[in-house]
Amino acid sequence: MHFASLAKLFASVIALVGPAPADLPKDLQLKPGDQIVAIGDSITQAGGYLIDVDQVLAADYPQLKIPKIINVGISGQHAEHMAPRFKHDVVDRKPQWVTISVGINDVWHRLGKPHDPKVLEEYTKNVTKMVDLAQAADIKVILLSPTIIFEDPNNEGNTRLLQYIAAEKKIAEAKKCEFVDLHAMFVKALTKKPADFKGNWLTADGVHMKPMGDAIMALGILRGVGVPDAKVEAAPAASK
Numbered sequence: 001m002h003f004a005s006l007a008k009l010f011a012s013v014i015a016l017v018g019p020a021p022a023d024l025p026k027d028l029q030l031k032p033g034d035q036i037v038a039i040g041d042s043i044t045q046a047g048g049y050l051i052d053v054d055q056v057l058a059a060d061y062p063q064l065k066i067p068k069i070i071n072v073g074i075s076g077q078h079a080e081h082m083a084p085r086f087k088h089d090v091v092d093r094k095p096q097w098v099t100i101s102v103g104i105n106d107v108w109h110r111l112g113k114p115h116d117p118k119v120l121e122e123y124t125k126n127v128t129k130m131v132d133l134a135q136a137a138d139i140k141v142i143l144l145s146p147t148i149i150f151e152d153p154n155n156e157g158n159t160r161l162l163q164y165i166a167a168e169k170k171i172a173e174a175k176k177c178e179f180v181d182l183h184a185m186f187v188k189a190l191t192k193k194p195a196d197f198k199g200n201w202l203t204a205d206g207v208h209m210k211p212m213g214d215a216i217m218a219l220g221i222l223r224g225v226g227v228p229d230a231k232v233e234a235a236p237a238a239s240k
Helices: 003-017 042-046 048-060 079-089 104-108 117-136 156-175 182-190 211-224 229-238
Strands: 036-039 097-101 140-144 178-180
Touching: 003 048, 003 182, 003 211, 003 229, 036 079, 042 048, 048 211, 048 229, 079 117, 097 117, 104 156, 117 140, 117 156, 140 156, 140 211, 156 178, 156 182, 178 211, 182 211, 211 229
Parallel strands: 036 097, 097 140, 140 178
Antiparallel strands: none
């Protein structure tokens, strides 16, 4: 995407989602050369939001020489798939940071069946295991809540998703790691969807991202590492 277009996109999403929550860092947390690894499902594998993050960090903080994010997203995965590969795909790369994006498929792929508390319990155990492995290796964790399952916050998928988001938030509080509520950002944005817009607005198919959805996710990560919104919005334009 052209830098000027990305700058406009960030300006739009900042207006849509409102200011950063008070519990996110106010100062930049990244150190020179810090490597970030991103683990997730197909949304991460597609990588659009990670490219946005890379562009902002390179433009705003060139002196830090932050490497491009290492993308270890794999399509279709649930928490029980990510946890067993976490050591190999994340810890063994020895990054300073990891973003963990998991939960959409844990709910979406099971919507044909009633909610199963045992699935939520296993999800919680697997996310906790990933956080523990990272922290034992001195890797800082940013837990990213699942985003949205179709663009109706009140549907069955998103109602179930709230339980998984609450579980992640409790893990983050217990483990003292960053938690970015991407779902809340998407819900807030959808309240401002133009009345005459037909079809999906933030996503291509209700789950996978259009550029605006990627920009919302990127904004969440950038806020999670303490990049001020003003720098997020200005960085792409300054990079032309």
